Amino acid sequence: MTTETVKKEQGPAGGSAGAGELVLETSGVTLRFGGLTSLDNVELRMRRGEVLAVIGPNGAGKTSLFNSLTGAYVPQEGRIVFRPREGGEHSLLGAKPHVVSQWGLARTFQNIRLFGALTALENVKIAAETRLKSGPVSIMLGLPNARKAERASDRRAHEVLSYVGLLGKMNELAGSLSYGDQRRLEIARALATDPEVLLLDEPAAGTNPTEKLELEELIRRINTELGVSVLLIEHDMRLVMSVADRVMVLNFGKKIAEGSPSQVQRDPAVIEAYLGAVAEEDEAAVGQVVAEDVSGPAVRKAGTREDAGTGAGTGTGAEAARRDTEEHE
Amino acid sequence: MSIKTSSAEGAGQDSPSTTAPLSAAARLRRVRWYQEPRWRRLGALLALAVTLRLMTGEEGTTQDLFLALREDFTGVGLWVWLAIAVAVWAVREFLADQTSSAVEGTKKVSAGPLERVRQVWSADKRVRMGVLTAVLALVVFGPLGVERYWQQVLVDQIAIFVLLAIGLNVVIGWAGLLDLGFIAFFAIGAYSAAYWTGSLPVQPPVALNNFLVLPIAVLTCLVAGVILGAPTLRLRGDYLAIVTLGFHEIVYLMAKNADGVTEGARGVKVDRFSIDLGFFSYEWKLDPMPYYWLLVVFIVLAIFLFLRLEHSKVGRAWTAIREDEVAAAATGVPTVRYKLMAFAIGASTSGVAGVAYASKVGYFNPENFAILLSILVLAYVIFGGMGSIPGVLFGAAFLVWLPEYLREWVDPKDRYMYLGALLVIMMIYRPQGVLPSRRRKRELRMAEAGVGGADATGPAEGRQP
Amino acid sequence: MLNKTIVKLAIPMAVGALALTGCGGGDSGSGDAYKIAFQGPLSGDNVQLGQNMENGIKLAIDQANAGGDLGFEVEYVPVDDQGLPDKATAAAQKAIDDESVVAVIGPAFSGPADTAAEVYGAAGLVALSSSATRPDLTTKGYETFLRAVPNDSAQGAGMAKYLSGKVKAEKVVVVDDKTDYGIGLADVAEKDLKAAGVEVVRQSVPQKTPDYSAAAKNVTKNKPDALVYAGYYQDAGPFAKKLKEAGFDGVAMSGDGTNDAQFIQLAGDASDGWLLTCPCTDATKEDATKKFAADYEKEFKQAPGTYSAESYDAAMMIIEEIKKLHEDGGVERQALVDALRAAKYKGLTKEFSFDDKGEFTNQTIYLYQVKGEGIEYQGSVDELAG
């Protein structure tokens, strides 16, 4: 990976101020689980205001990358820098997740992680409140600043919910919303933290075509209207092609390509990664294969003990047990 | 309950993911006659009859180890129980339809008015306020009418444990932290009271009035909670449980062994509450009621403050952490801070209880803070319905009252046997507790449907790598 | 599902069980009846001690009633404090609330006695404890508290006197069991031994320690001439066994908590030679005592344990005083307090009388020794130690 690759393409950066300035930058990020290398020397450069998509087959390390960016994982090597609008820079490597969020990076999860027993409104309020200053004492005593904070978070949550179109369902339990609504609620929750960069982990997984279209529009609006830079993991190529300014491809933890959507699509290394030896240029086919892959996470048991990324360990374990059982039956 | 409904329920309630393959596998196996549900039910009922016979049978002695067993298995009692078991079984198996229709009938009859009451309750705010005022009045003045013995029980045990349970509810019910060492803070509160009133071998800089000790004890417990919490709160579930248990054991043994500081097992004598403002002075003496009213004030105050917390950003953050810590952190919730907050708030409530307790009983020793109590308070909270203030109030009050009441009916030595059985039965029928909180109820329903884990006390999930 | 329905069915059965066991209480005699309450650990960790005492009292009451010459009935009321100070006020209140209770035997433990005695005092109800031995209980001005047992000072002093005077021990390990009783006793023994110029190593082994071998090793590594164990027979049993295994060959001594036939049963031949002090006179020689043991065993299917006989004595003494008052017209709580204060009574275990603070006057300590299968009387410590 060299700087040349980055310079090579001039994707249409989003319209906001400071376009072209790097908002998120990683270099040499390497993450290992035991003997397994999940991320291998990954370079990522994200400009302020762009929509950058990260694609790659299952197990390529996309979610590990997200987890490393948001402080959930701490890579053994490398540098991760976030530059907020007001200037300065924060190293995200090993930063605590809630701090990362407060700096301005918000994320959603591949296997939706809403607070299911809370209402949609409460879900969003939790996010909106994290920047408000009111301590437990003032809350217990019902001091004015606590009431003000409560009103502020209420207002903000209503705003965000109406922005994603869930205002009508704000008193429904998050767990009982439809799949597409849950995806949108997760985005709303992330938005409520007032992020500069939004990390979306497969937002379209498990949604139906109409919901997908709505989602596409929502991402675009968030990017253009709110000026939020979006880092997107997605398997649905159609969605990627339509919203992403640039695409970065990971395979086996390594970056194998980067460029505009159309460039990447034609990249032989990418096709190889998705289809193995069969050289097939049909995008649709790529999309299809990928779509099949996606069904995996959707049926995965909810509340699994392992998050994505450590899944490999469990898989082999279960397989070993299965082998054992078969041997002895 | 009929056979049909029960089998239908069985199919409905078992989660599809486990039953479907199971029943498929079961079909492959040969079902022997004794494995048929009907006969298994009979077998289980007979086993139950034997257990009940043992529970109610002869008192054993160490002199003759087999005495109780011999008596229990040869006496008439066994046959009575077995006959009852067979009768129950027969009614259930062969007269199922009649009984179930009768049950359904009564349910229908009672459903109508109950529904109306519920509607009135939720519709009219005045009704709710009225009922609450009436309940409060009953709580405040009702005990004047009972025997003094029950007044003592009410103060020494029920009110104190209610206060403790309210504190523990913050930790486990709201923040979802499994704390098996809660009584340690109670002990710290009580010993603070002893220290600051000058009752310990080590003297304080100034001896204070018991009321002035309250804020100090709250602060001490707060600090103790943070000291315990800070290093341990990254542990989850069972690991946190055993560490808090260890913390309790350490505090308990300190109290017991550090004779020079705490008087050890000899125990401490503490002055009672008193107020002297010059123009007004009052001393709490032997009469339990003044203590009771004081404790009611503490309890009402705690409830009032904590309810505000529950419906604020803090309560929401706790729920978020309880449900999904990773997502909560990613949403910007400083999880460790909120967990510490829960720990500290719970601990300081416990501190208040400790001071009140020390100042009421006037004398205590380390055995008053035995590990079993930590476990019991936990049981009170979950029995009542964790996360719900009315539930916790009821759970603590009922389960403290019950063993005292059982004294009249069973051998006092066996009281906890019945309490244990009650806990098991309750948890099978109402895992959410008697009066569960709305959030908690939803969590459980979702857990049963296979979504989510319902509490944050799951297996440890360390930060990777 | 199966289990659920079964448990559901269990509830009516359980209710039935409660009903069955609940029957049989509540009938009261027709003539004059006085109630004697016992406050002690009737549930909880120390229930066995409570049961020993309760049985002794029950036996006394039954025998008194069966005697037929009382002219009134004596009834028994148990109040349970679980051996915990905080439960004691409520327990005491229960006895006080019952207006026909004229006397209380107990509280059994010193901690509960400290909280309950004040309540009893305010109610003017006598609390006669045959087992709460902490010395300071009688110095706090509790008005109705009488102690029918020599306090720890007497016994600890007796132990020290014997070990320093007779055994001529130079180094003694004093082990307590971390209970109120054990610590009180060990404190006094330690103090008096030191005063007599004996080197003392103090150790604590909490009750119900899962493994006594380390504790035994801790004793033997000090190479003492003698050991004082201040605790109950339940723990002295395994401790003695492990001491023998660890090769302890000095003089082993323990107090009245261990002076019990069950100590020999638990320790086996490891108990051989143990010296046991007791404020009680010879418990095996006299016919009355033998008869008591036989009656007790017949009634409760177990041998009398620690404090059974003392409680029996206490109950008998109270009944005798009630009888006198009853003959004089009537039994009032306060009158009974005064009568008991002045009473002199010769029981199975000792002669009872109290000083003006309610302290037991007879502070003589006797020495026993385990020999083979039995505990043999040696004589009073004062005489033996000379």
Place this chain on the structure above:
Amino acid sequence: MSLSEFWDFLVLGVVLGSLYAVIAIGYTLVYGVLQLLNFAHSEVFMFGGYGGLLALTALIPESTPSGMGSVAYVLIGMLAGAALGGAVAFGLERVAYRPLRRHRAPRLVFLITAIGASFFLYNLAGKLFGRNPLPMPSMYENKKVLSVFGAELTITQVLILVSAVAMMVGLDYVVNRTKMGSGIRAVAQDPEVASLMGVDIDKVVSRTFVLGGLLGGAAGFLFGTNSQVWYTMGFLPGITAFAAAVLGGIGNVRGAMLGGLMLGVVETMTVGLWGDDWRYVGAFVVLVLVLMVRPTGILGERVGRTA
């Protein structure tokens, strides 16, 4: 502490620790398959003690047996203890836990059920057998038979060590080499996959409880032989063994063995250095410190993963 004392206490610690290890396995096995703290396991242990006591009281002659007679009675006692322990564990799972499992009840509910069951069981034992402690009838003359670094071991101590090691080796074999063991490991790793593979989860769970119960019961007998049997004897060793299981990495069988041994040694050393009243302080301080460094125990979680 002199060197010879050090060896003395170390050997005592290992003996006690091997008992803890056997009990801890019961906690860890159940945790492995159900992620459940089986608080009532301490009562299984206690009933094991009573099982041995009952059998021996009924069978043993007046005079202390010797030679093969001793061996036979030891075996009888241990088998009876294991049998009663296994039976109680089986009943516990059937009555208290299975209905909850069907409802996917949250783990806290299991915990409270376990506590309730524990209350019930030990009070029942107290009612049935009296509340005084009882010694195990003498099965042999407890001589010193072995000397390790100057520390002399009695027959009882050797018996505990040998049987504990045998049980642990046996269990390790069962878990890692048999069909039943692979079922346990499969359920431990992923119950749903296991059930899809045709593993009868109910049966595996039930067997796991019985397996833990057999070990716990036998440990109860050994404990009773070393000390005595009484109705609350399970409480403290139970908590310690639970701590041992957590220390080693709960769910991990070898971790439980290691944790048990460690806690036994730490406890006994603490006693040797500071006296018996600090016994559990030492144990819990070590536990807390280890968990600070390794939040999932020394060897980490999981039954399937064999260190």
